[in-house]
Every structure is written in structure tokens, then in C-alpha cells.
Amino acid sequence: xxxxxxxxxxxxxxxxxxxxxxxxxxxxxxxxxxxxxxxxxxxxxxxxxxxxxxxxxxxxxxxxxxxxxxxxxxxxxxxxxxxxxxxxxxxxxxxxxxxxxxxxxxxxxxxxxxxxxxxxxxxxxxxxxxxxxxxxxxxxxxxxxxxxxxxxxxxxxxxxxxxxxxxxxxxxxxxxxxxxxxxxxxxxxxxxxxxxxxxxxxxxxxxxxxxxxxxxxxxxxxxxxxxxxxxxxxxxxxxxxxxxxxxxxxxxxxxxxxxxxxxxxxxxxxxxxxxxxxxxxxxxxxxxxxxxxxxx
Numbered sequence: 001x002x003x004x005x006x007x008x009x010x011x012x013x014x015x016x017x018x019x020x021x022x023x024x025x026x027x028x029x030x031x032x033x034x035x036x037x038x039x040x041x042x043x044x045x046x047x048x049x050x051x052x053x054x055x056x057x058x059x060x061x062x063x064x065x066x067x068x069x070x071x072x073x074x075x076x077x078x079x080x081x082x083x084x085x086x087x088x089x090x091x092x093x094x095x096x097x098x099x100x101x102x103x104x105x106x107x108x109x110x111x112x113x114x115x116x117x118x119x120x121x122x123x124x125x126x127x128x129x130x131x132x133x134x135x136x137x138x139x140x141x142x143x144x145x146x147x148x149x150x151x152x153x154x155x156x157x158x159x160x161x162x163x164x165x166x167x168x169x170x171x172x173x174x175x176x177x178x179x180x181x182x183x184x185x186x187x188x189x190x191x192x193x194x195x196x197x198x199x200x201x202x203x204x205x206x207x208x209x210x211x212x213x214x215x216x217x218x219x220x221x222x223x224x225x226x227x228x229x230x231x232x233x234x235x236x237x238x239x240x241x242x243x244x245x246x247x248x249x250x251x252x253x254x255x256x257x258x259x260x261x262x263x264x265x266x267x268x269x270x271x272x273x274x275x276x277x278x279x280x281x282x283x284x285x286x287x288x289x290x291x292x293x294x295x296x
Contacts, residue, residue: 021262021281021294029061029068029291033284035124035230035271036291039083040101044273045071046284046291047078047090060090060099063291072097072105080124080271082133085172089133091121096135096170109170115178119164123230123271125193132171134179134200136189139165144188144206149245150226153207161206165189185209185218191231191241191271203228203241210241210252221256232274234296240281242269249283263294 030048039045044063051057058075061068072088080091088099094111111118120138127134140162144150151157165188167180180186180200191203200213208226212219227245234240237254240262247266250259263269267287275282281294 019260019262020264021296023292024280024295026290026292027063027066027068028289029063029284030059031289032286033061033270033289033291034079034286035081036273036282036284037081037083037088038273038275039088044282044291045081045083045088047075047081049077049079049286052077058092060088060103060105072099072103074105079122080135082124082126084126084133085131087172089124089126089170089172091124091135093121094118096121096124096133098172108172108174109176113174114168114176116164116166122190123192127169127194128197132169132175134192134194135168135170136192136202137164137166137168138190138205139163139188141188150206158206161187163187165204167192167200167202180213183218185211185220190229190244193231193233195233201231201233201239203231205229205244208243210239210256219256222252222259225250225259229269230271232272234274235276240272240274242272242283244268244270244286247285249281266292 032049034047036046046061049058055076058078059070060072062071075092077093078090082089090097096109097105098108099105118137120141122138123136125134143161169177169179188205190205193201202211208224210222227243229244230242232240239252242249247269249263251262252259266285270284270286272283279296283292
């Protein structure tokens with residue numbers, strides 16, 4: 001743990017460059033949108049959680065140009081979304097859904113089937129094998145936030161956060177495998193992606209650690225990007241990271257180093273989609289109820 005603190009202290013002192021992108025359009029998509037991806041027929045699909053007090057009112061909405069329609073309904077708090085093997089796969093707090101091309105949603109994995117009872121399933125990313133997804137269990141989310149946002153890292157409250165965050169692989173057949181177990185560097189994993197077999201990139205929410213994981217070992221690429229939510233790898237191996245709490249997006253060089261601030265001013269920058277075909281970054285703002293499109 002002492003080594004971890006030294007690493008964090010060093011990396012947190014790195015200054016942040018700034019070269020901001022300008023939005024090209026914004027769509028109002030509903031109450032509390034969280035994650036977006038392309039799916040059936042190349043259309044965009046976005047998870048919309050709606051009211052936190054009304055179980056079952058969560059939806060997946062389809063965006064076709066400027067037209068927005070409900071595609072699948074009946075979820076509680078739909079969060080991460082990925083398109084893999086001809087299905088949309090959605091996380092929903094303690095369970096995972098699979099949605100077919102007709103919008104029929106069935107439960108792919110219940111909480112009781114996990115090797116460890118999930119606390120807060122969040123991000124979803126397609127696996128390179130094309131038949132499974134990676135899912136983050138964010139861990140002890142309830143203890144991360146105080147009245148003014150995330151507790152200070154050196155606060156007594158921070159020491160009370162339980163280390164229960166993990167990463168799972170879930171097959172389209174419902175099989176579940178633990179792929180990254182507990183680690184102090186990954187206290188509260190949120191964003192996850194696997195751009196190639198054996199490599200994982202993780203955005204850790206509480207400390208803001210940006211992590212690479214291969215062969216059972218973590219490398220810290222950056223830290224201090226607190227509230228880290230979405231994470232994606234670009235065509236030049238650069239990383240894009242959003243912060244839910246700060247309403248910002250950074251670009252990080254492939255080898256790590258100094259993050260470059262490219263988007264700011266959002267109420268909450270949630271789990272974005274890196275649209276390589278259109279060379280766009282599509283960013284949900286959960287608290288604003290919108291999707292904003294940025295040209296890369």
C-alpha cells in the first residue's frame with residue numbers, strides 16, 4: 001500500500017494539457033442516460049435509467065438520425081451497453097440482460113450466479129472473442145460519496161470503503177468467469193475495455209487510477225482522474241477517459257504520461273462511445289439528459 005501511495009502522489013502532480021473539442025450536435029434522450037453504442041443496422045442505442053424510485057422503468061432507446069424510440073423496456077437501472085454476437089448486452093445493478101434484434105430482453109446472468117455477490121454492475125465491453133462481454137462490478141459505491149462528492153482520498157471515510165470491486169467475463173451462453181480479482185489499485189472499477197486478447201484497460205472511479213492489466217499484473221498509466229467512467233482506446237493507441245463527477249474527458253498518450261483535457265463543462269460525463277467509423281466521440285451527460293457528439 002505504501003508503494004501505491006507513492007505512485008499516486010507522483011502521478012497526481014503531472015500537469016494536464018488542454019486542447020478542447022467543440023460539440024457538433026446534442027440530442028435530448030431522456031432522464032439519466034448512461035451509456036451508448038452502435039448496434040443493429042449501425043444505429044445508436046442508449047441506456048436510459050429514468051427514475052431511481054421506479055423499478056422497471058429503465059429503457060434502451062434507439063437513435064435513428066434525429067428519431068428516438070424505445071427499443072427495449074422493463075429494466076431497473078440499465079447502465080453499460082455493448083453490442084456483441086448479434087445482441088445488445090446491458091448491465092442492471094445486480095444482473096445482466098441480453099437483447100435481440102426485435103428488442104426482446106431476457107436475463108443473461110442473475111446476481112446469484114456470480115462467484116461473488118455483485119454490488120453494482122456498471123460498465124460493459126465486448127470481448128475480442130465476439131461471444132462474451134467484460135463487466136465491471138464497481139464495488140462499495142455507497143461509501144465513496146459524501147455531501148460534496150467523492151470523499152477526499154486521505155479522509156477517514158475513504159478508509160471505510162470496502163475493497164470488493166472486480167471484473168467478470170460473461171458469455172452469451174450465460175457463463176460467468178472472474179477475470180480480475182481484488183486489488184488496491186482497482187478499489188472501485190468503473191470503465192473497462194479489452195482492445196485485444198489478454199489486455200484490459202480499467203478506469204478506477206475513486207482514486208482516478210487509469211490501469212492496464214496483462215498477465216495478472218497492473219500498470220498505472222495515470223492517476224488523479226477522479227470519477228473515471230468510460231475508457232476507450234483510439235486508433236493510435238491513445239486512451240480516452242471520461243469523468244462522471246467532473247464532467248470532463250481526457251486523452252492520454254499510449255504510453256501514459258500527461259493527460260490532455262479535450263472536453264469539459266458537462267454536468268456528468270458518463271460512458272461514451274468512440275465511433276471510429278464517423279471519427280466521433282458520443283458522450284452521454286446523465287444529469288443533463290443528453291447525448292453530445294464531438295468530432296475527433
